[in-house]
Amino acid sequence: MEELILKLKQEIIEVLNLEDIKPEDIDNDAPLFGEGLGLDSIDALELIVLMEKNYGIKLQDPAKGKEIFKSINVMADYIQKNRTR
Amino acid sequence: MERKALDYVALNQGNANLTELYRAHIGDWPKFFKMDTLSKAGFVASELLFKKIGEKRPEGDGFIQNRAIVLFGSTASLCADRNYQETIQDKDNYYPSPALFVYTLPNIVTGEIAIRNHYRGETSFYVLEEPDAAQMAFHLACAFQDRVTDSILAGWVDSSRNDDFQVFMTLINRADAADTEWLASQLQLMINNLNK
Amino acid sequence: MDRVIRCIADNVVSPLGLDSRSNYDSVKAGRSGLARYESMANITTPFVLSRVDRKVIDDLCGRLGIKGNYTFFEKFLLCSSLQAVRDSGIDASSDRVLFIVSTTKGNVSLLGQPEDGIDKERVLLAKAARQVTNYFGNPNNPIVVCNACISGVCAQIEAMRALRSGRYDYAVVIGADEQSPFIISGFLSFKAISDEPCRPFDKDRKGLNLGECAATVVLAASDVRKSGWELVCGAIRNDANHISGPSRTGEGSYLCLMEVLKECRRQELAFVNVHGTATAYNDEMESIALYRAGLIDVPVTGLKGYYGHTMGAAGIMESILSMYAVRDNTVLATRGYNEQGTTYPVSVSNVTRECKGSEFIKLLSGFGGSNAALLYRFEE
Numbered sequence: 303m304e305e306l307i308l309k310l311k312q313e314i315i316e317v318l319n320l321e322d323i324k325p326e327d328i329d330n331d332a333p334l335f336g337e338g339l340g341l342d343s344i345d346a347l348e349l350i351v352l353m354e355k356n357y358g359i360k361l362q363d364p365a366k367g368k369e370i371f372k373s374i375n376v377m378a379d380y381i382q383k384n385r386t387r
Numbered sequence: 388m389e390r391k392a393l394d395y396v397a398l399n400q401g402n403a404n405l406t407e408l409y410r411a412h413i414g415d416w417p418k419f420f421k422m423d424t425l426s427k428a429g430f431v432a433s434e435l436l437f438k439k440i441g442e443k444r445p446e447g448d449g450f451i452q453n454r455a456i457v458l459f460g461s462t463a464s465l466c467a468d469r470n471y472q473e474t475i476q477d478k479d480n481y482y483p484s485p486a487l488f489v490y491t492l493p494n495i496v497t498g499e500i501a502i503r504n505h506y507r508g509e510t511s512f513y514v515l516e517e518p519d520a521a522q523m524a525f526h527l528a529c530a531f532q533d534r535v536t537d538s539i540l541a542g543w544v545d546s547s548r549n550d551d552f553q554v555f556m557t558l559i560n561r562a563d564a565a566d567t568e569w570l571a572s573q574l575q576l577m578i579n580n581l582n583k
Numbered sequence: 584m585d586r587v588i589r590c591i592a593d594n595v596v597s598p599l600g601l602d603s604r605s606n607y608d609s610v611k612a613g614r615s616g617l618a619r620y621e622s623m624a625n626i627t628t629p630f631v632l633s634r635v636d637r638k639v640i641d642d643l644c645g646r647l648g649i650k651g652n653y654t655f656f657e658k659f660l661l662c663s664s665l666q667a668v669r670d671s672g673i674d675a676s677s678d679r680v681l682f683i684v685s686t687t688k689g690n691v692s693l694l695g696q697p698e699d700g701i702d703k704e705r706v707l708l709a710k711a712a713r714q715v716t717n718y719f720g721n722p723n724n725p726i727v728v729c730n731a732c733i734s735g736v737c738a739q740i741e742a743m744r745a746l747r748s749g750r751y752d753y754a755v756v757i758g759a760d761e762q763s764p765f766i767i768s769g770f771l772s773f774k775a776i777s778d779e780p781c782r783p784f785d786k787d788r789k790g791l792n793l794g795e796c797a798a799t800v801v802l803a804a805s806d807v808r809k810s811g812w813e814l815v816c817g818a819i820r821n822d823a824n825h826i827s828g829p830s831r832t833g834e835g836s837y838l839c840l841m842e843v844l845k846e847c848r849r850q851e852l853a854f855v856n857v858h859g860t861a862t863a864y865n866d867e868m869e870s871i872a873l874y875r876a877g878l879i880d881v882p883v884t885g886l887k888g889y890y891g892h893t894m895g896a897a898g899i900m901e902s903i904l905s906m907y908a909v910r911d912n913t914v915l916a917t918r919g920y921n922e923q924g925t926t927y928p929v930s931v932s933n934v935t936r937e938c939k940g941s942e943f944i945k946l947l948s949g950f951g952g953s954n955a956a957l958l959y960r961f962e963e
Contacts, residue, residue, distance in 0.1 A: 318486070321420035344827060347485040347773060355482045364774045452820070452838065463708050463729050468765075472694045475768045478625045488769035489827050489950070492687060494730045498823040498951030507838060510821040510953060511737060514727035516709040522724055529744035533818065535842070 307378045317352050318345050330374045346371060358386030393573045395557035396436045397580040400550055405431050423467040424546040429496035432556035433540060445505050453537040455509040456497040457530050458544055459523055463493040463514050466546040496544060508536055518543045518578045524571035528564040537561060553581045588743045590812040592671035592801040593903045596663045597890060598633050601643055607907040610915055615889045617780045617792055624764035628771050629778040632762055633794035633891040652700045656690050657714045659759045663797035671801040673753050676720035681751045684712040684727045685738035685758035686895035692763035731949030735898020736957050740817035746804035759797035760894035767793060775862055783859035783885040783917050784866045784931045786924030791860040794891025798900035808962055812906050815958040818842035823952020829864050833872030835954030836946060840876035843944055843958040852881055853940035854914045856905045858947045859885025860892055870925035882938055883931045888918030898947050905943045909961060914938045
């Protein structure tokens with residue numbers, strides 16, 4: 303899981319252009335949206351693409367995304383359980 | 388009466404690195420790193436212009452309605468278009484990117500500048516074949532027919548590829564645009580500096 | 584007195600007709616160009632689109648005498664503008680005529696699919712517009728308004744200003760967009776598209792539909808008032824707090840409405856033709872703007888249920904149809920609407936209503952925080 307969490311953080315930083323942020327700066331339980339990393343709706347849509355591209359998980363409903371992208375831990379957990387790649 | 392020449396900022400990929408300029412002179416707008424080259428160029432040029440003329444952003448929640456942004460260019464969002472196209476071109480690697488698609492409209496540059504500076508005035512983007520000073524001066528003068536507009540952040544911005552851009556940015560007020568011949572001559576000086 | 588700006592000719596080319604009158608009649612009869620597509624090119628998610636038959640456009644170009652190596656987008660611009668220019672009787676080769684094109688993506692499909700005999704540089708919007716000015720022998724440099732979805736209204740406003748300046752006597756304002764896989768896939772990636780016909784202002788609305796259309800108005804400047812449609816005023820305002828999400832308070836649309844209301848004779852206002860894209864946010868935002876501007880009781884009409892979102896053409900086509908509707912004392916039904924679905928109860932209906940009055944407001948908003956409105960008045 304540690305490996306997945308680190309990989310996920312690196313992917314998020316790259317895909318969302320979080321230029322000045324390093325994996326160690328992201329708290330595993332901190333909210334990704336609103337406070338925390340302050341991501342927005344376009345970022346959420348990019349994360350949906352990331353899920354499919356890197357882990358083979360298709361999310362049709364963006365509303366479901368809000369729950370899954372609650373925090374790094376929640377996201378990693380969901381990926382672990384549902385990945386097809 | 389001798390009119391004061393218009394201040395302006397002109398940048399291109401040959402004389403400027405947008406990321407370095409951002410870090411050296413701006414630094415407090417992480418959104419910068421999400422922008423495509425066109426928006427980065429427009430954004431950085433506008434920030435450097437405001438520094439040059441000593442204009443500060445409004446404090447708190449204040450908004451400005453009497454400042455318009457009117458930009459011109461020939462490539463429009465071609466750079467972003469090419470980037471986005473890559474994400475849909477290959478059937479076997481088909482992952483349309485919303486973060487790239489959002490920049491496939493050149494007026495987004497005006498939106499980014501408006502967000503940063505709390506503008507609520509007119510924002511427009513016109514595409515021309517080339518930077519034509521007289522044509523630009525004419526349309527800038529037209530924009531002042533909106534009585535609310537007292538000043539316009541005006542400029543030219545182009546980017547056809549990620550590592551390619553040309554931009555100039557200036558601020559004009561109603562009096563500047565009343566004499567379109569003079570305004571055109573000022574814009575011509577800026578156009579001449581687009582590729583230096 | 585400011586020069587009076589009059590609309591002296593108009594044209595709409597769409598799946599619902601090849602001229603304005605047949606488009607209006609089709610819409611009044613309740614016909615829609617919307618169809619569901621299960622896939623297209625590399626796209627495998629279903630979407631709803633109102634798509635123009637390419638062969639119909641080629642045949643129309645043939646009948647109009649338009650020959651030459653043109654992209655679909657350029658043919659679209661030409662077949663609409665040529666009809667309008669002919670109807671207007673103006674000499675489009677005069678330097679007193681300004682051509683303004685409104686489009687969001689022009690020939691962008693050339694990026695994915697280059698065409699034989701078409702120079703790659705026609706992907707540049709002004710180069711595509713140059714095909715039109717060259718066709719008419721017009722000596723002026725083309726100008727393209729590329730201001731997201733509000734471009735069609737902006738182009739009319741810019742034409743009005745250019746004519747008021749005294750430098751031009753006529754403006755040919757043409758709006759069009761091709762719904763290529765580029766645009767469709769992009770909106771799908773935003774999860775903004777409904778896989779059913781769209782439902783503007785409805786409580787169960789789930790997204791927009793896309794559409795293809797080319798529309799033209801020919802505007803003329805005059806120092807005297809004459810009978811006919813007058814473009815009275817317009818305004819463009821930005822309210823971006825996020826480049827792709829509408830303002831939660833409808834600030835920009837509200838500011839635009841307040842500007843055009845300054846010249847509006849309220850008792851003459853027949854209706855407001857809104858953007859009404861049927862996304863959760865847009866329609867909600869427009870209802871707030873209308874309420875704040877004191878227009879909550881004014882009939883509202885939206886055309887996206889017949890045409891889908893036609894991007895660069897929207898502001899022009901929707902204005903033209905509104906002109907025909909006002910002259911017909913009709914508030915066109917907002918196809919797809921069923922049940923009140925916004926915080927403020929806008930006066931929208933899915934049946935045709937009667938109206939009185941000689942003025943209408945056209946309202947639009949788009950990405951990048953853009954908003955625009957204009958006011959047209961029919962002078963007897």
